[in-house]
Amino acid sequence: xxxxxxxxxxxxxxxxxxxxxxxxxxxxxxxxxxxxxxxxxxxxxxxxxxxxxxxxxxxxxxxxxxxxxxxxxxxxxxxxxxxxxxxxxxxxxxxxxxxxxxxxxxxxxxxxxxxxxxxxxxxxxxxxxxxxxxxxxxxxxxxxxxxxxxxxxxxxxxxxxxxxxxxxxxxxxxxxxxxxxxxxxxxxxxxxxxxxxxxxxxxxxxxxxxxxxxxxxxxxxxxxxxxxxxxxxxxxxxxxxxxxxxxxxxxxxxxxxxxxxxxxxxxxxxxxxxxxxxxxxxxxxxxxxxxxxxxxxxxxxxxxxxxxxxxxxxxxxxxxxxxxxxxxxxxxxxxxxxxxxxxxxxxxxxxxxxxxxxxx
Amino acid sequence: xxxxxxxxxxxxxxxxxxxxxxxxxxxxxxxxxxxxxxxxxxxxxxxxxxxxxxxxxxxxxxxxxxxxxxxxxxxxxxxxxxxxxxxxxxxxxxxxxxxxxxxxxxxxxxxxxxxxxxxxxxxxxxxxxxxxxxxxxxxxxxxxxxxxxxxxxxxxxxxxxxxxxxxxxxxxxxxxxxxxxxxxxxxxxxxxxxxxxxxxxxxxxxxxxxxxxxxxxxxxxxxxxxxxxxxxxxxxxxxxxxxxxxxxxxxxxxxxxxxxxxxxxxxxxxxxxxxxxxxxxxxxxxxxxxxxxxxxxxxxxxxxxxxxxxxxxxxxxxxxxxxxxxxxxxxxxxxxxxxxxxxxxxxxxxxxxxxxxxxx
Numbered sequence: 001x002x003x004x005x006x007x008x009x010x011x012x013x014x015x016x017x018x019x020x021x022x023x024x025x026x027x028x029x030x031x032x033x034x035x036x037x038x039x040x041x042x043x044x045x046x047x048x049x050x051x052x053x054x055x056x057x058x059x060x061x062x063x064x065x066x067x068x069x070x071x072x073x074x075x076x077x078x079x080x081x082x083x084x085x086x087x088x089x090x091x092x093x094x095x096x097x098x099x100x101x102x103x104x105x106x107x108x109x110x111x112x113x114x115x116x117x118x119x120x121x122x123x124x125x126x127x128x129x130x131x132x133x134x135x136x137x138x139x140x141x142x143x144x145x146x147x148x149x150x151x152x153x154x155x156x157x158x159x160x161x162x163x164x165x166x167x168x169x170x171x172x173x174x175x176x177x178x179x180x181x182x183x184x185x186x187x188x189x190x191x192x193x194x195x196x197x198x199x200x201x202x203x204x205x206x207x208x209x210x211x212x213x214x215x216x217x218x219x220x221x222x223x224x225x226x227x228x229x230x231x232x233x234x235x236x237x238x239x240x241x242x243x244x245x246x247x248x249x250x251x252x253x254x255x256x257x258x259x260x261x262x263x264x265x266x267x268x269x270x271x272x273x274x275x276x277x278x279x280x281x282x283x284x285x286x287x288x289x290x291x292x293x294x295x296x297x298x299x300x301x302x303x304x305x306x307x308x309x310x311x312x313x314x315x316x317x318x319x320x321x322x323x324x325x326x327x328x329x330x331x332x333x334x335x336x337x338x339x340x341x342x343x344x345x346x347x348x349x350x351x352x353x354x355x356x357x358x359x360x
Numbered sequence: 361x362x363x364x365x366x367x368x369x370x371x372x373x374x375x376x377x378x379x380x381x382x383x384x385x386x387x388x389x390x391x392x393x394x395x396x397x398x399x400x401x402x403x404x405x406x407x408x409x410x411x412x413x414x415x416x417x418x419x420x421x422x423x424x425x426x427x428x429x430x431x432x433x434x435x436x437x438x439x440x441x442x443x444x445x446x447x448x449x450x451x452x453x454x455x456x457x458x459x460x461x462x463x464x465x466x467x468x469x470x471x472x473x474x475x476x477x478x479x480x481x482x483x484x485x486x487x488x489x490x491x492x493x494x495x496x497x498x499x500x501x502x503x504x505x506x507x508x509x510x511x512x513x514x515x516x517x518x519x520x521x522x523x524x525x526x527x528x529x530x531x532x533x534x535x536x537x538x539x540x541x542x543x544x545x546x547x548x549x550x551x552x553x554x555x556x557x558x559x560x561x562x563x564x565x566x567x568x569x570x571x572x573x574x575x576x577x578x579x580x581x582x583x584x585x586x587x588x589x590x591x592x593x594x595x596x597x598x599x600x601x602x603x604x605x606x607x608x609x610x611x612x613x614x615x616x617x618x619x620x621x622x623x624x625x626x627x628x629x630x631x632x633x634x635x636x637x638x639x640x641x642x643x644x645x646x647x648x649x650x651x652x653x654x655x656x657x658x659x660x661x662x663x664x665x666x667x668x669x670x671x672x673x674x675x676x677x678x679x680x681x682x683x684x685x686x687x688x689x690x691x692x693x694x695x696x697x698x699x700x701x702x703x704x705x706x707x708x709x710x711x712x713x714x715x716x717x718x719x720x
Contacts, residue, residue: 005391010604018385025378030554031365033684066426066556069600073582102581188601194390196426196556196603220580221462222433240429241548243556243603244370324393 004347006337007324008139008300009168014192014342020252021245029248034241042244043236046251053171053254053262056201057178063229064242065198068167070224071184072099074200075131075163077220078210078227079182080105085129085160087118090138091328092165097133114141114330115302117295120149130209131161137169139189140327142302142336143290144169151179161209169299171262172269172341182206187250190299192342197246202226257341265341269298272339272348276301279352285312286355289334301337302326309335311360319358321351364707366697367684368499368660369528374552374702380612381605389608394601402604403596406611413531413614413622416561417538423589424602425558428527430584431544432459434560435491435523437580438570438587439542440465445489445520447478450498451688452525457493474501474690475662477655480509490569491521497529499549500687502662502696503650504529511539521569529659531622532629532701542566547610550659552702557606562586617701625701629658632699632708636661639712645672646715649694661697662686669695671720679718681711 005012024030032038047062056062065071076084076099084105086097089112100107108129112118118134125132132153137144154162161181166173168189175183182202188195210226213219222228223239232239257265277296280288280303289302305312309325309332316323326334339348365372384390392398407422416422425431436444436459444465446457449472460467468489472478478494485492492513497504514522521541526533528549535543542562548555570586573579582588583599592599617625637656640648640663649662665672669685669692676683686694699708 003388003391005388007391007393010391010393010601013385013390017390021381021385025373025381028363028365030373030377030548031363031367031370033367033370034555066430066603067600069583070426073584099582186601188390194603194605195394195601196606222459223429224433240427241370241546241555243426243554245554246556 001320003320003322004351005322006343006351007322008336008338009186009189010195011189011338011340012192012342013194014253014256016256017192017249017253020249024245024248030245032244034238034244039244040236042248042251043238046247046254047236049251049254049258050199053258054175054177054201059204060177060201061203061230061233063200063202063226063233064238064247065200065224065229066196066243067198068165068184068186069095069198071198071200072096073103074224074226074229075133075182076100076103076105077222078213078225079161079163079206080131081213081218082106082130083108083126083128084131084133085125086110087120087132087134088112089117089141089143090114090135091140092167093133093135093138096165100133115143115289116292117143117145120145120153123153125157125160129160131163132157133163133165135165136173137166137297137299139168139300140330141289142297142300143295144297146294147173147175151176154179161205169297171257172266172299174266177201187246189338190340191250191253192340193246193249193253196243197250199250200229202230268345269339269341272343272345273298273301275348275352276337276339279355283356299339301339302334304334308332312355315358315360316354319354321354323351361680363680363682364711365682366703366711367682368696368698369546369549370555371549371698371700372552372702373554374613374616376616377552377609377613380609384605384608390605392604394598394604399604400596402608402611403598406607406614407596409611409614409618410559413618414535414537414561419564420537420561421563421590421593423560423562423586423593424598424607425560425584425589426556426603427558428525428544428546429455429558431558431560432456433463434584434586434589435493435542436460436463436465437582438573438585439521439523439566440491441573441578442466442490443468443486443488444491444493445485446470447480447492447494448472449477449501449503450474450495451500452527453493453495453498456495456525460493475503475649476652477503477505480505480513483513485517485520489520491523492517493523493525495525496533497526497657497659499528499660500690501649502657502660503655504657506654507533507535511536514539521565529657531617532626532659534626537561547606549698550700551610551613552700553606553609553613556603557610559610560589562590628705629699629701632703632705633658633661635708635712636697636699639715643716659699661699662694664694668692672715675718675720676714679714681714683711
């Protein structure tokens with residue numbers, strides 16, 4: 001049976017990915033040296049396509065890691081001397097807090113109820129905080145922060161570094177990157193690629209911070225510390241043998257997205273998202289987990305399922321429609337529906353219609 | 361033109377890899393959750409196949425990282441309190457030394473001339489050394505340490521942890537794992553897979569060391585610190601979203617190797633290696649870089665090319681035969697020929713015959 005993965009990541013491959021994988025094999029992409037001109041050209045092509053898709057301003061660079069999880073570690077090791085501040089409202093924002101805490105930082109936790117979000121306008125962040133971390137899109141709960149709220153926070157605390165988790169929302173969320181310092185995502189979410197690659201965007205202020213910490217001996221120097229990542233990134237290379245296939249595939253998929261048009265992708269995302277929340281509003285056994293509309297994620301729709309999620313998930317799986325389970329403590333209670341660029345309007349309509357008509 | 365990659369890694373894909381990639385796509389391996397039963401079963405299958413291929417004893421576990429480079433970092437962070445000792449005879453063994461040094465360890469460097477190797481029988485290692493690192497196969501120079509020499513070192517210093525870089529020699533080199541503590545490799549060498557996955561084998565003594573360092577606050581606690589890797593490995597999982605495709609592919613290729621038989625693979629490797637060194641002995645413009653026969657690598661043959669390597673490499677590339685360039689300071693002076701399990705006897709004969717007959 002043909003399966004459609006509406007799981008929140010790993011998820012369905014971007015609809016062109018399989019063809020790109022076959023082309024990559026034909027062109028020996030998996031066999032070329034990561035120090036060869038051919039690789040450098042692939043790397044450059046991917047970075048340039050991403051910069052165009054995201055409208056990245058001057059002074060912002062792109063590095064590759066193995067995962068977004070690695071970025072939590074590298075930010076904690078390279079951009080925080082003592083104190084960081086973490087807006088937490090779900091498992092992933094909490095993991096960043098935990099990473100900084102485990103590395104001995106004074107990581108300040110500001111926790112909102114899962115399924116809700118922070119009122120960024122009415123928050124006081126202590127003077128000593130060097131870096132603020134937040135999840136623009138909390139994959140575990142489907143709660144999203146409006147970009148305007150984030151920009152307001154930045155305006156209020158312009159001296160602190162602002163680090164954004166956009167793992168499951170880029171490129172659907174539109175940012176003015178000049179109003180943030182660093183942002184990271186994984187390719188197995190909205191970009192529809194196999195897992196095993198993280199993308200780390202950082203600006204000159206991050207590099208300055210890393211250099212300053214290095215000077216005073218507070219820098220954790222490794223092959224993938226920020227300055228090392230950046231040194232290689234400036235040459236369109238990486239500090240170790242990277243996931244060459246995925247870097248190639250990312251470039252190809254981003255070029256496909258550019259051909260389609262990012263506005264079109266965002267419009268379709270909004271339409272499909274409306275279908276999902278409309279379903280949650282009207283289905284007698286589903287309730288949107290995020291009650292406040294302004295905080296509802298476009299790319300991850302999460303619903304509580306009255307009577308438990310398992311029968312619905314099974315009934316859908318029997319029809320080849322795979323939705324995500326609730327995360328961690330919400331397993332068995334929630335479903336999570338990914339609304340990524342590869343999911344067509346027709347697929348989302350099919351999913352919604354099926355949920356509306358099946359018995360569970 | 362069909363190309364054959366004799367490059368030392370990334371290299372030719374294992375001859376079954378492409379078919380496994382296609383099967384993986386058909387079976388949605390890239391879309392499944394890394395917390396699903398399906399993933400756990402893939403992970404377990406891969407680990408079990410590897411344990412069988414390597415004849416891994418009880419008390420030895422397998423973890424996954426993004427690269428062997430990452431393992432240098434994790435060993436330095438988790439298994440060394442103060443002092444490590446590094447046998448260096450090439451760029452990669454030196455990189456491990458550098459990683460430990462950069463992380464503030466008292467990393468003792470014992471450097472042999474590149475192209476030669478250490479006389480492990482006549483070495484005195486200071487009392488305070490906690491961990492000894494060496495490259496069984498130095499990919500940059502083609503110098504290999506006999507396993508018997510390594511076992512002798514272990515017998516002399518049984519209290520110190522012994523860490524082996526076997527990045528480009530496993531599974532061709534045969535180890536008695538009970539005579540070492542930790543070993544790591546990358547999948548883009550002998551296993552013929554796309555890059556982006558490191559494999560870290562460690563024993564109970566490593567775990568005890570990590571636990572002891574943790575107790576005394578000398579442990580660098582991250583998602584991929586050894587105890588975290590191990591905690592997830594015991595559940596056939598990883599601490600972050602891993603390179604699921606490669607973990608799947610590794611299991612399939614290892615099963616293919618098991619079907620072929622590891623003895624057969626080792627015999628063929630020895631035969632092809634003899635072809636390479638015979639070429640170096642007899643060709644008037646090629647000289648084996650490693651002059652002492654006992655130190656010559658089976659899997660990476662390195663030759664100095666009189667008059668420079670470029671014309672030979674170009675002439676071979678024109679015929680679709682790609683050999684590696686010299687590493688770092690040897691670029692333009694050396695060629696490196698990978699002799700990995702995917703390279704057939706016929707392919708190696710073709711390469712040797714071609715080098716013997718072309719003008720350059």
